[in-house]
Amino acid sequence: MLPTLQSLIFKIQNLHLKCWIHEEPLKLIEDNEHYISFENLPEELKKLYDLKSYTVMAQCIIDECMAVLNGFDKININEIVHSLKYINSWIHYDQVSFVASMILITLNEGQSIRHKAGILLNLFIKKGLLSIGSVLSGIDKIMDDSELKIELPRLSDLLFDITSRITYLT
Numbered sequence: 001m002l003p004t005l006q007s008l009i010f011k012i013q014n015l016h017l018k019c020w021i022h023e024e025p026l027k028l029i030e031d032n033e034h035y036i037s038f039e040n041l042p043e044e045l046k047k048l049y050d051l052k053s054y055t056v057m058a059q060c061i062i063d064e065c066m067a068v069l070n071g072f073d074k075i076n077i078n079e080i081v082h083s084l085k086y087i088n089s090w091i092h093y094d095q096v097s098f099v100a101s102m103i104l105i106t107l108n109e110g111q112s113i114r115h116k117a118g119i120l121l122n123l124f125i126k127k128g129l130l131s132i133g134s135v136l137s138g139i140d141k142i143m144d145d146s147e148l149k150i151e152l153p154r155l156s157d158l159l160f161d162i163t164s165r166i167t168y169l170t
Contacts, residue, residue: 121166
């Protein structure tokens with residue numbers, strides 16, 4: 001797993017503790033003969049649970065950013081900004097991680113998606129949802145990921161597709 005993604009997952013786990021992700025309460029029937037508490041599970045099963053948790057956390061990151069990116073085509077930017085201001089969005093908790101995840105999910109997409117991400121980040125700066133510093137820190141977080149540099153040898157070119165659309169950085 002990429003260090004950047006792992007870092008973002010840990011952020012999501014922390015936000016989960018702050019009720020960022022609302023889940024239905026889990027009802028356990030303790031007198032069920034098949035019930036075993038998590039603490040009593042064998043280590044192999046705990047590892048599988050952790051891996052599944054990471055996958056779910058990563059999916060939360062991807063889902064929120066993709067919803068914003070896809071909404072950009074269909075919804076007026078003011079509606080997106082309005083909804084992000086009033087929903088329990090990740091952008092309120094950690095702007096740097098929001099930027100890093102937005103960039104991370106677009107790196108394997110087409111150039112038009114990367115351009116869209118850059119335009120969207122630029123508009124978020126203009127509308128006051130993001131600071132220039134948080135965008136720069138998010139970009140640095142991606143650039144500092146050594147495994148990502150190996151996986152994507154053209155990382156700086158891919159990032160340029162995004163950053164070239166952010167007028168506040170020039």
